[in-house]
Amino acid sequence: xxxxxxxxxxxxxxxxxxxYIFPQLTMGLAPLIVIFxxxxxxxxxxxxxxxxxxxxKIFAVNFLFGVxxxxxxxxxxxxNWARFAQYAGGVIATSLAMEGVFAFFLESSFLGIFLxxxxxxxPKVHWLAAFMVFVGSWVSGFFIIVTDAWMQHPVGFxxxxxxxxxxxxxxxxxxxxxxxxxxxxxxxxxxxxxxFTMAGLGAFYLLSRTQEEQGxxxxxxxxxxxxxxxxxxxxxxxxxxxxLVTKYQPITLAAMEGLFHxxxxxxxxxxGQPDTDRxxxxxxxxxxxxxxxxxxxRWGAEVKGLNEFPRDRWPDNIPLLYYCYHIMVGLGTIFIAxxxxxxxxxxxxxxxxxxxxxxxxxxxxxxxxxANIAGWITAEVGRQPWLVYGLLRTENGFSSHVSAGNxxxxxxxxxxxxxxxxVLYLFLMWRExxxxxxxxxxxxxxxxxxxxxxxxxx
Amino acid sequence: xxxxYVVLDGFDLGAGIISLFVARTHDERHLILRAxxxxxxxxxxxxxxxxxxxxxxxxxxxxxxFSGFYLPLMIVLWLLMLRGIGVELRSHVDDPLWWSFxxxxxxxxxxxLAIFFGAAVGNVVRGVPLGADGYFFEALWTDFQVGPxxxxxxxxxxxxxxxxxxxxxxxxxxxxxxxxxxxLRARTSGSQPSLVAxxxxxxxxxxxxxxxxxxxxxxxxxxxxxxxxSGDGSGLFNRAAALPRAEKGPSRIRRVERLYYRHSWWGGLxxxxxxxxxxxxxxx
Numbered sequence: 001x002x003x004x005x006x007x008x009x010x011x012x013x014x015x016x017x018x019x020y021i022f023p024q025l026t027m028g029l030a031p032l033i034v035i036f037x038x039x040x041x042x043x044x045x046x047x048x049x050x051x052x053x054x055x056x057k058i059f060a061v062n063f064l065f066g067v068x069x070x071x072x073x074x075x076x077x078x079x080n081w082a083r084f085a086q087y088a089g090g091v092i093a094t095s096l097a098m099e100g101v102f103a104f105f106l107e108s109s110f111l112g113i114f115l116x117x118x119x120x121x122x123p124k125v126h127w128l129a130a131f132m133v134f135v136g137s138w139v140s141g142f143f144i145i146v147t148d149a150w151m152q153h154p155v156g157f158x159x160x161x162x163x164x165x166x167x168x169x170x171x172x173x174x175x176x177x178x179x180x181x182x183x184x185x186x187x188x189x190x191x192x193x194x195x196f197t198m199a200g201l202g203a204f205y206l207l208s209r210t211q212e213e214q215g216x217x218x219x220x221x222x223x224x225x226x227x228x229x230x231x232x233x234x235x236x237x238x239x240x241x242x243x244l245v246t247k248y249q250p251i252t253l254a255a256m257e258g259l260f261h262x263x264x265x266x267x268x269x270x271x272g273q274p275d276t277d278r279x280x281x282x283x284x285x286x287x288x289x290x291x292x293x294x295x296x297x298r299w300g301a302e303v304k305g306l307n308e309f310p311r312d313r314w315p316d317n318i319p320l321l322y323y324c325y326h327i328m329v330g331l332g333t334i335f336i337a338x339x340x341x342x343x344x345x346x347x348x349x350x351x352x353x354x355x356x357x358x359x360x361x362x363x364x365x366x367x368x369x370x371a372n373i374a375g376w377i378t379a380e381v382g383r384q385p386w387l388v389y390g391l392l393r394t395e396n397g398f399s400s401h402v403s404a405g406n407x408x409x410x411x412x413x414x415x416x417x418x419x420x421x422x423v424l425y426l427f428l429m430w431r432e433x434x435x436x437x438x439x440x441x442x443x444x445x446x447x448x449x450x451x452x453x454x455x456x457x458x
Numbered sequence: 459x460x461x462x463y464v465v466l467d468g469f470d471l472g473a474g475i476i477s478l479f480v481a482r483t484h485d486e487r488h489l490i491l492r493a494x495x496x497x498x499x500x501x502x503x504x505x506x507x508x509x510x511x512x513x514x515x516x517x518x519x520x521x522x523x524f525s526g527f528y529l530p531l532m533i534v535l536w537l538l539m540l541r542g543i544g545v546e547l548r549s550h551v552d553d554p555l556w557w558s559f560x561x562x563x564x565x566x567x568x569x570x571l572a573i574f575f576g577a578a579v580g581n582v583v584r585g586v587p588l589g590a591d592g593y594f595f596e597a598l599w600t601d602f603q604v605g606p607x608x609x610x611x612x613x614x615x616x617x618x619x620x621x622x623x624x625x626x627x628x629x630x631x632x633x634x635x636x637x638x639x640x641x642l643r644a645r646t647s648g649s650q651p652s653l654v655a656x657x658x659x660x661x662x663x664x665x666x667x668x669x670x671x672x673x674x675x676x677x678x679x680x681x682x683x684x685x686x687x688s689g690d691g692s693g694l695f696n697r698a699a700a701l702p703r704a705e706k707g708p709s710r711i712r713r714v715e716r717l718y719y720r721h722s723w724w725g726g727l728x729x730x731x732x733x734x735x736x737x738x739x740x741x742x
Contacts, residue, residue, distance in 0.1 A: 068542050072535045074509055078524025079531055082593065085524070089517025097514045104503045164517065399525035401595045410532040417536055424543065428550060 007407040008080045008398040013380075014411060015072055017373055018418050022066035024372050027141050027187065028194020029059050030134035032221060037130045041123055051217050052130065053118070054437030055198070059133075060115055061428050063107070065421065072414070074100070080407065084387055084397030090166040091157050092147045095173065099143035107136030141190070142183055149179035151388050152379065153248050165391070178244055182379075185237040189375060191229035192335060193368040198222035199342070200365030201433065203358040211436045216352055219361065223346050227339040233332055239294070245382070246295040249389065251309045252382035255318045256325040257291055258284075259305045266291040266303035270330075274322045279306070315384045324377040331371035338364055463504035464575075470494040471575075472630015474541065474568025475623060478561065480634070480645040484554060487561050491545060493637035498545055502538070518592060526586060526594040527578065530610045534574050540567040569623060576622025580615030584608070 033055050040048035074096065077085045085093075110132035118126045150157075156172025157165045167173060199222025205215030245253050254260075258269055260279040268291040272284035292301040306314060315321050338360055345351040351358075383389055387397040473494050481487040513520040524531060544564030548557055581596070587608055588594045599609035602616075611619075635643050 064542070064546055068539050071506055071538065074506060074513075075524060075531060075535060077513065078509075078520045079528050080525070082521035082525035085513065085521040086518050089513055089520065093510070093514040093517060093520075097510045100507055100510045104506060108503070399528070399593075401589070401593050402525055402528045403595075406528060410529070413532065413536060417539060421539075421543070424547060428547070431550070 004400065004402070004404040004407060005395055005398055007404050007411060008402070009394070011080055011407055011411045011414070012076055013377075015069070015076065015414055015418075017376075019066065019069040019073055020373060020376060021369060022062045022069065023137075023141070024190045024193045024369065025197060026059055026062045026066055027137045027190035028192070028197070029055055029062075030130075030137045030194075031191065032194055032198055032225060033059065034127075034130050034134050035221060035225075036217075037127045041127050047213065047217065049118075050437050051214055054214070054432075056115055056130075057432055058429070060111065061425070061432065063111060065425055067104075067108075068421070069418070070103070080399055080402065081387075081397055082399040082402075084392065086164060087392055087397065088151075088165050088388055090160070090164055091150055091154075091173065094167055094170065095143045095146040095150070099140045099147070102136050102143065103140035107133055107140060110136060138187065141187060142179075145183040145186055146174060146176065146179045148379070149176045149182050152182070152383055153178035153244070154388055154391055165388070178248070181237060181240045181244060185233065185241045185375075186372075188229045188232045188237055189368075189372045191225060192233060192332075193372055195222045195225035195229055196335070196361075196368045197365050199226055199361045200363075203361040204433075205436070206352060207355065207358050207362060211438045214437045219342075219351065219358075220346060223339060223342045223351070223361070226335065227343040230332065230335040230339050234336060238329075238332070242294065249382065250304050251306065251313055252315060252321075253295065254304060254306045254309070255315045255321050256378065256382060257303075258318075258322050259291070259303060261305040261307050262302060263305065264292070264302045265289040265300045268294065269326075271326075274319050276318050313385065315382055317381055317384070321378060321381045324374040324381065327374040328371050328378055331367050331374070335364070335368065335371070463508055466504055467498070467502055468626050468629045469633040470498040470630065471568050471572055472626040472628065473634050474544075474564050474630070475572060475627045476631055476634065477568075478565040480631075484557050484561075487557070488549070490634055491548060491564075493634060494545070502542075505538075522588075522593050526596060527581070527610065528595065529598050530574055530578065534571065537567040537571045537574070541571065572623040572626045573616070573619035576619035577611055577615040579622065580618030581608075581610060583618075584612075584614060 033052050036048045036052040036055065039045070040052060077089075077092075077096075110129045113121065114126065114129035114133055117129060121129075150173060153176060154165070155176050156167060156169035158168050160166045198218045202215040202218025202220075202222055205211040206219065242253075245256070257266075258272060258274040258281045259266060260274075260281070265288070267286035267288045269281060269284050269286045272281040272286075274281055289299045292303055293299050295301070295303055306318075338357075342351060342357050342361060345354050345357055385393050385395070387394045473490050477487050477490045481490050509520075512523075540563050544560045544567060548560035548564070585608075586594050586596060597609045599611040602609070602612045
């Protein structure tokens with residue numbers, strides 16, 4: 001990992017991985033806050049408003065950290081990936097610019113209204129502000145996905161005389177079939193994070209016998225949404241996304257599954273360690289013929305293995321790709337099991353007394369973050385060796401005149417900076433959680449937020 | 459967009475710079491933060507939007523300038539983060555030690571940011587060593603001379619950086635004086651004459667006069683990022699470009715800069731040549 005290319009890749013990977021801790025939570029929480037606000041508007045029950053206010057404060061801290069760590073992402077296309085920026089700027093700068101408009105202008109202005117305008121604007125405008133924060137975060141997420149989907153499956157462009165890509169159809173870019181399923185898969189992944197976080201915190205309050213009324217509301221909404229989102233994550237969104245990978249990136253599929261040799265009636269591997277040198281899988285536990293069925297809908301279909309493809313087109317880190325994919329799928333399956341069990345107890349009205357499942361819910365909350373990030377690593381390492389699939393190889397995209405030493409210097413700088421940010425983040429989150437939602441009344445909520453932060457929330 | 463950024467974020471940068479000097483108690487510093495609190499993040503949006511627009515409109519310029527100014531840009535990013543933390547987290551905890559720490563972080567990062575923004579303008583006006591492939595890379599500093607081995611920081615760009623600090627401080631002092639009252643306001647207003655004097659255009663003129671002949675003599679060439687003819691139609695840029703090309707060297711530069719001065723109605727705006735000079739680097 002001492003070449004300039006490796007360091008530039010690690011630089012981007014580190015900063016985007018850290019960044020994505022925050023947006024996945026804000027995108028996941030935004031619709032849940034809208035649900036609380038809608039319930040408050042419909043029933044007039046003040047407890048729902050209190051819950052919405054509490055989660056808005058959690059949202060605000062995460063949004064701040066998302067913005068702080070998001071700005072370097074926009075800059076890195078130019079600083080670390082200059083040749084890629086020059087090649088693809090004609091296409092992806094369009095969607096990135098639209099993301100900026102929605103993320104910053106729409107989301108941050110309505111977040112200001114949402115955090116400070118409750119007593120001033122009344123319940124209906126306050127509901128609308130919450131709804132617009134949700135729309136802003138989900139639309140800006142869409143433009144990021146559109147950008148990545150173009151790199152995974154480029155459409156709607158032509159290569160101009162100077163060798164750079166130019167957009168020919170904005171609508172083709174927006175309605176890229178890859179973008180649709182990737183978006184749904186990513187967003188429901190964010191919902192899994194948001195809902196398990198909410199359920200986990202509710203379980204924490206119930207287990208520690210504080211804030212129990214709010215804790216029950218958090219667990220109820222969290223478990224309900226987690227059940228829907230984690231199921232949707234497997235089917236249809238995960239399944240359809242897999243179909244696209246099978247169709248357009250068969251090499252990636254083979255590497256993800258650790259399938260070194262083509263097989264008819266290929267099995268799906270649950271556990272095992274790929275050995276790239278000997279081209280085999282150690283200690284495998286598998287389900288026979290399942291991979292053929294999942295990818296081609298026939299038990300006996302042939303699935304192409306890595307041996308069918310030239311070695312210089314293989315993803316360059318097959319073990320990492322394989323493990324991240326299996327971590328994502330494995331955790332996703334466990335989430336479904338937990339959500340089904342908790343949902344069943346909720347339906348039987350036994351959930352709040354069943355401490356064993358509350359413990360499980362509380363301890364589950366970090367894992368959706370891991371699953372989401374493992375999913376992204378699967379997507380981006382799976383795209384290798386291409387930066388833009390089939391068009392631009394990664395080694396032709398980085399800023400070759402920025403030396404390895406300089407890249408390592410700034411990478412270490414970011415690591416130090418983000419260590420400080422992590423400490424501050426955990427400290428602030430802990431304060432909010434310890435303070436809790438119970439005492440946030442309508443009239444002093446705005447005031448107390450204002451006392452805590454002199455600024456408009458972002 | 460860069461203009462909007464300099465005008466808007468300029469005053470909260472300036473407010474950050476003076477906050478340690480004119481505000482003496484925690485309450486006064488809190489007042490300054492409250493004055494910029496609701497707006498600073500909105501102002502910062504313009505920087506993000508400007509970077510996005512640059513990428514959108516001129517991918518080659520974005521690619522070459524961002525990677526060429528790699529180190530200073532990364533440092534600017536870190537400073538922006540520190541500053542965001544300083545503004546946002548100060549009031550989360552009621553503790554004087556916590557406040558002191560974040561007041562210092564806020565002011566310190568504001569000063570350094572102003573220096574780096576100024577140095578960026580200095581670099582663009584001075585020019586960068588563009589390679590045949592359209593890219594360049596500048597070290598943070600070399601020998602602090604404006605010569606064949608340029609660094610981001612040399613004596614000229616540092617002077618421009620300090621000028622930016624002074625100009626933005628005036629800008630911020632105006633805003634703080636407008637938004638506050640009492641002792642804080644009196645002290646802020648009292649600091650202004652000396653600050654305004656510090657951005658006297660004649661002194662800047664002096665610095666530039668000595669840079670250009672030296673630069674020309676050593677065959678220092680100016681940024682030509684292939685963007686010179688990308689005419690974007692705005693009045694100031696076109697008028698600068700419309701100056702007769704036959705006029706070479708200092709006389710032409712002075713005329714271009716006088717144009718800027720005519721358009722800059724007060725100190726803070728004098729940092730504006732940045733986008734123009736960058737785009738029309740080859741014309742200079």
